[in-house]
Amino acid sequence: MAHFTDTLMNDIRSRFAHVNACPFSGPRIFFENAGGALTLNSVVETSAKFAAIPDNQGRANAAAEALVNIIKTAKADMATFFNASSGQFFVGESGTELTYRLIRTAVMGTPDGPVIGSTVEHPASRSAAQHWAKAAGKSYVSVPHDDATGLVTPDAYTALMTPDVRVATILHTSPVTGMAIDVASIAAAIRAVSPDCFIIVDGIQHASHGLIDIAACDVDGYIVSPYKVFSRHGYGVAWASDRLSQLPLEELIDGPLENWEMGTRDTGAYATFSDVVSYFDWLGGEVSDATDRRTRIEAAGAAIKAHEKTLTDTMLNGTGNLPGLNDLPGVTIIGGADNPAREGLVCFALDHVPALDIVEQLNTSGIRTHIRKADHYSGNILTPLGLPAAVRVSMCHYNSAEEVASFLAAMKSISDNA
Numbered sequence: 282m283a284h285f286t287d288t289l290m291n292d293i294r295s296r297f298a299h300v301n302a303c304p305f306s307g308p309r310i311f312f313e314n315a316g317g318a319l320t321l322n323s324v325v326e327t328s329a330k331f332a333a334i335p336d337n338q339g340r341a342n343a344a345a346e347a348l349v350n351i352i353k354t355a356k357a358d359m360a361t362f363f364n365a366s367s368g369q370f371f372v373g374e375s376g377t378e379l380t381y382r383l384i385r386t387a388v389m390g391t392p393d394g395p396v397i398g399s400t401v402e403h404p405a406s407r408s409a410a411q412h413w414a415k416a417a418g419k420s421y422v423s424v425p426h427d428d429a430t431g432l433v434t435p436d437a438y439t440a441l442m443t444p445d446v447r448v449a450t451i452l453h454t455s456p457v458t459g460m461a462i463d464v465a466s467i468a469a470a471i472r473a474v475s476p477d478c479f480i481i482v483d484g485i486q487h488a489s490h491g492l493i494d495i496a497a498c499d500v501d502g503y504i505v506s507p508y509k510v511f512s513r514h515g516y517g518v519a520w521a522s523d524r525l526s527q528l529p530l531e532e533l534i535d536g537p538l539e540n541w542e543m544g545t546r547d548t549g550a551y552a553t554f555s556d557v558v559s560y561f562d563w564l565g566g567e568v569s570d571a572t573d574r575r576t577r578i579e580a581a582g583a584a585i586k587a588h589e590k591t592l593t594d595t596m597l598n599g600t601g602n603l604p605g606l607n608d609l610p611g612v613t614i615i616g617g618a619d620n621p622a623r624e625g626l627v628c629f630a631l632d633h634v635p636a637l638d639i640v641e642q643l644n645t646s647g648i649r650t651h652i653r654k655a656d657h658y659s660g661n662i663l664t665p666l667g668l669p670a671a672v673r674v675s676m677c678h679y680n681s682a683e684e685v686a687s688f689l690a691a692m693k694s695i696s697d698n699a
Contacts, residue, residue: 331549459626
């Protein structure tokens with residue numbers, strides 16, 4: 282049984298654009314959320330509103346003053362959402378671009394010493410860390426993840442840590458395995474050996490599935506891609522600690538110090554992230570009696586996690602007379618079928634049906650999923666498992682138990698008729 286009531290589920294789904302149908306192909310079930318979540322209707326409206334405003338920030342007029350105040354409000358909303366009492370938030374071109382910027386600043390602004398990261402990471406952080414380590418003449422240390430669980434542990438980091446490690450990267454949740462990493466414990470393990478290490482976290486996949494709590498993690502940078510957390514494409518959001526901002530930054534001569542923003546920012550980007558925070562706030566009020574905004578956001582995160590676990594458990598174990606993925610012959614479940622770290626995503630392969638064929642047949646049935654190939658995006662996960670490709674089924678809390686049942690019926694047909 283799903284965590285949300287039918288009434289609340291209908292209310293949730295009504296707040297998102299194109300929840301039941303693709304504007305190009307017609308009715309469909311959307312299980313491609315890891316590639317980009319559905320967009321809030323409020324974000325669509327806000328985007329149109331701010332796209333029409335010609336005024337710039339920092340001018341002596343009412344419109345400019347209003348834009349500045351909207352950005353200030355959005356940054357305060359971000360601080361509440363991320364639970365950050367210090368540091369600063371800013372937007373950039375994309376989550377990947379911001380990942381590169383934060384890692385570049387940390388690597389190039391610190392003395393000689395290794396840069397460390399793990400094999401489970403998305404290529405955005407791994408590529409950035411290795412690129413700038415090479416540019417700085419620093420070594421790169423690669424921490425292996427566990428192929429069976431799709432996780433990297435604090436002990437795995439500790440085994441390769443040395444006191445001179447200057448920069449570390451951590452993935453919060455994998456877009457291939459769907460497994461959430463224990464960021465706080467890994468950060469603590471890193472600081473136990475190298476207390477002054479700069480720690481940068483890729484939170485892009487995690488943001489839509491649960492809580493972000495910077496205060497509990499003791500890190501220096503955190504990045505999200507808003508289009509994966511109910512906003513739109515065209516910008517990323519990053520948080521940088523005060524000490525990271527004190528490293529040398531690209532700045533205009535005689536301009537403000539510790540300033541990450543280059544040029545005029547899109548006020549609409551900030552405003553649409555406020556829409557995201559307001560949505561979490563609303564949902565938290567629906568599932569709890571909390572009166573404090575952060576507490577409501579925490580309640581929303583807990584409810585999202587519970588609902589998505591119901592969906593993934595159903596997908597893996599079946600419902601009614603429909604077998605789960607784990608019951609299909611020749612199935613491989615990436616990360617294992619019984620993994621408590623899973624966040625709204627199941628990635629699998631069948632030994633008798635190629636992944637590409639499964640994705641195409643599901644698409645014909647009106648179910649949108651995605652293939653992950655053993656390429657530069659997913660080879661770090663799939664190649665050690667001997668898989669050339671796998672099917673990624675990624676859900677969010679607005680997906681329903683009925684949609685999962687439709688998927689399982691389609692998968693049973695695909696498997697039986699192979």
